[in-house]
Amino acid sequence: MKKKLVLESGEVFHGNGFGADQEIEGEVVFNTGMTGYQELISDPSYCGQIVCMTYPLIGNYGINRDDYESIEPAIKGLIVKEVCDFPSNFRNQMTLSEFFQKRNLSGISGIDTRRLTRIIRNSGSVKAKIVNENADENSVIASLKNTEFNTDQVARVSTKTAYASPGRGLKVVLVDFGSKLGILRELTQRDCDVTVVSHDITAEEILLMNPDGIMLSNGPGDPQDVKGATEMIQKLLGKVPVFGICLGHQLIALASGAKTFKLKFGHRGGNHPVLDLKTNKVAITSQNHSYAVDQESLKNTDLEETHIALNDRTNEGVKHKLYPCFSVQHHPESSPGPEDSNYLFDEFIEMMEQFKVKDSSI
Template identity: 50%
Template structure:
């Protein structure tokens, strides 16, 4: 079925719809990864976004449900140059098309994804709508685009009740702002006793369980729009337990200490971003998925890592307290395993605190 992508600047791309045939509005972004589309679709950090894959053929190894990062597809739409209708892999359980149908997410194929990506890098990320309406124009979809908001993204993706994963080592309290399954698993693999809390959990509730480490997870949306009570809860836990964070959690730590965040022009989304660790004097290849960054580092924090593409902050460490954070996603689903030592650095804070 014919479909269109209409951007907020009036640009229209024409292609074919697949998956669930219902129009969708979101922020149009791109990801440069060659593989991992199953993980990308289910990563809660993509909530509210229409994801464009720059690799030209997507779906060739199908979908394996072992790879999903949450209970459902979180992206608002999926754009590819060409989808594979004949996936071939021993782990394949269903095609990409069937998977999107089951999760009620629309896909768009057959457009010039290179042109779209170049446009985003030049103009920045934009709101867009994938529509099946042959009569749709920028003028008659403008109101839908203007009304789209992702302000409540964290509350939309966070679990509603706490969940426990028993282990014999450190007690880790994960605050779920949109945590990926693989991040939980990377603590579980280290035999940590993990409890995952909703984003709305109070500082008192978390501290009463006496964790050894508080972990602030990744998540979607603009940190400037996050509910102030979430920031206050973090402030109330500072200094009482070692604290670490990734992604949005890294940004929340900065905000809790008076730092500021800003929006990147087109974001960092892909599996091949070079980051330099200033403490180790080494360069690592990282998996990233964020549209915002720490623009002003709090005075009490030292910058530990930087992005070599644009020199933005990728890591911070408190000058006195056991608090450490990184912007990228160090998890075992990434093509690069360069960054798995980050979890060990997180857990070392527990020992140093004792």
């Protein structure tokens, strides 16, 4: 299938389609990971986006049953230099192209991904469309300029019905803004009794469950579009320990009076260095976000900065000065990516245990 990628800014890339034969449009972003494409494709935080992989060969170890981060992929499409049709791995069950066909997803290969990445780095994330080779480019560009993408990504990927992952340890309520299964795995590995709830749950409904801690998950889109979340967090602070990841981190900042802004081209990949300001140690982290917390706005809040990104010095973590609450912008569940910051889940467990002791002594 001859296809082409048309950017809103006017650039056109010619290549070959793979997966489902359909036209797709979305925001084009790039990911710098060398591996982890299956986790990336199934990450709900990519809802509505077309992802350009900077590594030149994608699909070389196929698709397997174990590396999914959600049941239904929310990604819009994939852009690669070369898609591998003959993967080699003992866990391989199907090719990337076969998976895309089964899931009705579309991608394009054979284009200059380095040039596309430079365009995004220079101009920022851009709207684009993958169309048939004979499509009129001017009409596509005009259509993209008049297209406003939806702001309900969290509602689309969040669970509609609460469900439990039983354990005999601490009781955690995981608020699903687009949660990856990696977060659930990390909590259950620590024997937590986890209840996963929808993004629009109220603080009162959460407190009725009498949890030992609240986990605020990752998710797609602009944190300011997630209506009701900041009010819910404000009512929980001080009453129960809270740990936020990615979108959950941004929502904690908004709930505490800080501000967020959209990055020029975001952070996506499994190789981003982050400095822990308390220990002065650097962790290589997995990241996927378009928005960041405004560091200047933290000065007028009860939050203190705990982590910064070494690539661009943006905020990567905060801790509440008064209440048991902390959050990070990166992904300590490392799906995909390094496990350097996995210790943050242990700190969450320790924070919940200390709060229980303190609460019982009152």
